[in-house]
Amino acid sequence: MPAYTEPDGHPGLRAALARHVGVSRSVRAGADDVLVTQGAQQALDLVGRVLVEPGDRVAVEEPGYPPARRLFRSHGARVTGVPVDAEGLVVAALPADTRLVYVTPSHQFPLGVPMSLARRTALLDWAERHGAVLVEDDYDSEYRFGGRPLEPLQSLDRHGRVVYVGSFSKTLLPMLRVGFLVAPASLRSALRTAKHLADWHGDLTTQGALAEFVDEGLLARHIRRTSREYAARRRAVLAALRDRLAGRLDPVPSAAGLHLAARPAPGSRVDLAPVVARAGERGVAVASLAGYCAERPRPGLVIGYGGIALADVDEGIRRLAAAFPPALLG
Ligand SMILES: Cc1ncc(COP(=O)(O)O)c(C=O)c1O
Known part of the structure; x- marks a missing residue:
């Protein structure tokens, strides 16, 4: 019954x-x-x-x-x-x-x-x-x-x-x-x-x-397998940020999860809200750190790698870099 x-x-x-x-x-x-x-x-x-x-x-x-x-x-x-x-x-x-x-x-x-x-x-x-x-x-x-x-x-x-x-x-x-x-x-x-x-x-x-x-044991196996994939994506995001956005964005040190945050590099004064909007127009979804602050907005970006294929990471960060104001491109 x-x-x-x-x-x-x-x-x-x-x-x-x-x-x-x-x-x-x-x-x-x-x-x-x-x-x-x-x-x-x-x-x-x-x-x-x-x-x-x-x-x-x-x-x-x-x-x-x-x-x-x-x-x-x-x-x-x-x-x-x-x-x-x-x-x-x-x-x-x-x-x-x-x-x-x-x-x-x-x-x-x-x-x-x-x-x-x-x-x-x-x-x-x-x-x-x-x-x-x-x-x-x-x-x-x-x-x-x-x-x-x-x-x-x-x-x-x-x-x-x-x-x-x-x-x-x-x-x-x-x-x-x-x-x-x-x-x-x-x-x-x-x-x-x-x-x-x-x-x-x-x-x-x-x-x-x-x-x-x-x-x-299938959950543990799934986590082991997907961990390798996410680790590779994460390395690729960090490498692409270093190659394409050094001097503008500094990743916040972390060692877990499916996203990372990055802060404006010292001396960089770019307004990130339009960068997020322009990146979106170019098909790249990143979030503004300020959106997670209720009381004291802090500048930065939150970049997820849970939903992007490894092969697309570098192109994604290239488009993100292209969304920065040209005057600031070094
Ligand atoms: C901080 C945090 N807690 C919890 C969750 C998951 O919430 P739920 O299990 O309700 O989907 C998320 C998902 O993004 C999260 O970012």
């Missing part, structure tokens, strides 16, 4: 995800700690429903991920953008009354910098002292191109302060709408109730198929 099931999602997928994030990210989780969501966005929504009262302070990164900012604001939060430097979120700049901090430590969105270990520890200490919850969005860290990644906040946390959020949108497809969260024991029952109220549970047919995909 057809029946509804548990709000946490397909038990097989929860177990498979717990193993997967344990191996790939050293996240400490059993199947019972995992709640399957409709993408990372629903994970943020559930956290908002459970933890945010109208008027509560929520801190997000600046620049940061606009859907997260908008989501917390929709729950009535006072959302404050906290600056990001070369080590990640500036913990010293967090307002003292912050109830919840949304961060992307593995690959800061959109700058790409990983949060340093010192900053991770400082953020966890801060959360413990201020009674705040940290939402760690680990949306694309399966793709990493440097050395060993730093431990997630979730596995460094000793006080149950971190909700870890993952998604299949980058590894597989955004249209799958499958993400998940790993919550501390104290929040689990409330998050489960919030999920039940929102949509009872997700699509168990897709979740069951995904569980087999993960269990049979």
Whole structure:
């Protein structure tokens, strides 16, 4: 007989995800700690429903991920953008009354910098002292191109302060709408109730198929194979930026994910908004960093390589270079 099931999602997928994030990210989780969501966005929504009262302070990164900012604001939060430097979120700049901090430590969105270990520890200490919850969005860290990644906040946390959020949108497809969260024991029952109220549970047919995909090792294989491809594209973007835009754009150092950011080189004063528009007219989609800043616009570009063939990268950057004002071409 057809029946509804548990709000946490397909038990097989929860177990498979717990193993997967344990191996790939050293996240400490059993199947019972995992709640399957409709993408990372629903994970943020559930956290908002459970933890945010109208008027509560929520801190997000600046620049940061606009859907997260908008989501917390929709729950009535006072959302404050906290600056990001070369080590990640500036913990010293967090307002003292912050109830919840949304961060992307593995690959800061959109700058790409990983949060340093010192900053991770400082953020966890801060959360413990201020009674705040940290939402760690680990949306694309399966793709990493440097050395060993730093431990997630979730596995460094000793006080149950971190909700870890993952998604299949980058590894597989955004249209799958499958993400998940790993919550501390104290929040689990409330998050489960919030999920039940929102949509009872997700699509168990897709979740069951995904569980087999993960269990049979196909996800890990897919990530290994696509990592090689993305690494090649990333090298090609960096090489083309060096060849064609040195002196005008400086890539921000990063070692993960499917995009990178670049800032105007020192001394370069070009207005990047028309560059983005002209590049678009030439069939090249890049985003302005300013579009990810809600409070303090910063100049720069965000360049994705998830959707471009390796063979097209150099031509894409050539067209981007051609979109710069001629007077500035060296
Ligand atoms: C920072 C960040 N978090 C999460 C996601 C994925 O969200 P979802 O799982 O809702 O598709 C993205 C996708 O672009 C992202 O950039």
